[in-house]
Amino acid sequence: GDSVTQMEGPVTLSEEAFLTINCTYTATGYPSLFWYVQYPGEGLQLLLKATKADDKGSNKGFEATYRKETTSFHLEKGSVQVSDSAVYFCALSVRTGANSKLTFGKGITLSVRP
Amino acid sequence: DTAVSQTPKYLVTQMGNDKSIKCEQNLGHDTMYWYKQDSKKFLKIMFSYNNKELIINETVPNRFSPKSPDKAHLNLHINSLELGDSAVYFCASNTGANTEAFFGQGTRLTVV
Numbered sequence: 196g197d198s199v200t201q202m203e204g205p206v207t208l209s210e211e212a213f214l215t216i217n218c219t220y221t222a223t224g225y226p227s228l229f230w231y232v233q234y235p236g237e238g239l240q241l242l243l244k245a246t247k248a249d250d251k252g253s254n255k256g257f258e259a260t261y262r263k264e265t266t267s268f269h270l271e272k273g274s275v276q277v278s279d280s281a282v283y284f285c286a287l288s289v290r291t292g293a294n295s296k297l298t299f300g301k302g303i304t305l306s307v308r309p
Numbered sequence: 310d311t312a313v314s315q316t317p318k319y320l321v322t323q324m325g326n327d328k329s330i331k332c333e334q335n336l337g338h339d340t341m342y343w344y345k346q347d348s349k350k351f352l353k354i355m356f357s358y359n360n361k362e363l364i365i366n367e368t369v370p371n372r373f374s375p376k377s378p379d380k381a382h383l384n385l386h387i388n389s390l391e392l393g394d395s396a397v398y399f400c401a402s403n404t405g406a407n408t409e410a411f412f413g414q415g416t417r418l419t420v421v
Contacts, residue, residue, distance in 0.1 A: 241410075
């Protein structure tokens with residue numbers, strides 16, 4: 196079945212540090228890939244997405260590139276801020292007929308200290 | 310305007326009770342979902358509806374029964390609540406396969 200594996204957390208960084216969160220996947224079809232972010236007490240928000248190999252998704256300084264050869268979609272940011280403290284989820288979606296479902300990784304908690 | 314709204318936001322109830330969570334989306338999406346997030350933040354799909362028709366029904370106890378009166382609403386009814394049902398339940402919607410899903414704020418259910 197489809198699955199997403201994220202690196203173990205939590206992660207604590209100082210402000211302006213470089214961030215990498217690893218994500219790899221297995222899928223039966225050709226998935227679309229997503230990063231969602233969950234701020235404390237809130238629902239999930241889409242951070243970025245990529246729908247085909249070599250696509251790069253980007254938003255709010257975050258980037259991730261769809262690597263089919265390594266089945267990866269690692270999230271990066273050059274300089275994190277305290278406001279980036281949240282839980283980050285990697286997810287994939289594979290079409291089955293007219294429908295699909297999101298399969299999530301376990302999520303990783305990021306804390307950024309001033 | 311809230312895109313996907315759930316009510317209530319918090320629900321505390323005793324074991325054995327029956328409760329419902331309501332979800333509405335004003336995005337015109339055809340597909341709606343229920344997800345369960347456990348205490349370790351792990352998200353697992355429960356149900357998916359497309360135009361009021363049940364599409365996905367993961368391994369969920371029969372005590373959980375979704376109902377979609379129209380494509381803008383997807384409610385979740387839970388019978389005979391158990392301690393293990395305590396979690397945050399998220400409603401979501403999207404336009405179809407492989408598109409971005411929009412999530413509600415979540416309903417934190419606590420069974421005591």
